[in-house]
Amino acid sequence: MIIPSTPSATRILQEVWKPLSILFVWDVVVTVVYFFLPFKAPGLPLTIFGSALALFLGFRDNAAYARWWEGRVLWGQMINASRSLARAALAFIDDDNAASRGIRRDIVIRQIAFVHALRAALRRQNDCSDLERLLSDEEVHLVKQRRNVPNAIHDGTGQLVAHAQRTGQIDTIQQAQIEAVLVDISNAQGGMERIKNTPLPMQYRFFPALFTRIFCILLPIGLVETLGIATPVGSTMAGLMFLAILQIGEDLVDPFANSVHDVPLSAMCRTIEIDLLQALGDPAPEPLAEVKGVLW
Secondary structure, eight states: OBOSSSOOHHHHHHHHHHHHHHHHHHHHHHHHHHHHSSOOOOOOOHHHHHHHHHHHHHHHHHHHHHHHHHHHHHHHHHHHHHHHHHHHHHHHSOOSSHHHHHHHHHHHHHHHHHHHHHHHHHTTOSOOTHHHHHSOHHHHHHHTTSSSHHHHHHHHHHHHHHHHHHTTSSOHHHHHHHHHHHHHHHHHHHHHHHHHHOOOOHHHHHHHHHHHHHHHHHHHHHHHHHHGGGHHHHHHHHHHHHHHHHHHHHHHSOTTSOSTTSOOHHHHHHHHHHHHHHHHTOOOOOOOOOBTTBOO
């Protein structure tokens, strides 16, 4: 996620140089043809075309931003649920013997491993190096046998809670309270997977891109009679605005794509890790810092 309210000039140039160059070349071609050949530009209802296209792109960008914001809300719920799970485990399970302390610690550490595994799964990363430093080799091997690694870790946490109840370390009421938090975590995970696995409908993806490009092709033809020699500048800037609106939807439609525009999953996982390790009384890493204006 880009942190500064105004991105750097270098990043803006990287984003726009290619479409800007193509638009400018096309606008120059139309202008040259108009002035040096017997060509009369047809009268095009660009105002109607542009208004309809702007509405279409606006609907699409709203749908894309709704997905991005829902992803951020779900991760906010995950942060809260992780803290609640750690607090319940540490409050309900006594630390008067080694077995109890081991279960308390395992529940908290497994939740840290869970969020890191979920981050990697949502970003379609095949390997999550954080699992090796948080779980034992045997546990890493077991969870990687499952297709859904985060869910495998989560199932193990549920089994730990059930074992604590069977051995008398928590009662059934406390187990039910912890289980309610685990359900909240599962619901948040399911919501994230729904966003990741369900793209926007084809109509929202194909037609806005098609109509925007057609509009950019027609734009200099309709403006050259009015703008004359200034057509390459005016038409290029107008077309770039529509292409920028189109690109906003592309950038936001997948909030977990591991790009500079996405929800900062790494930073939020680090937040969870810091809070839970400090709850255990362990040393915690520093919060994740932005890199060149981007928080990952």
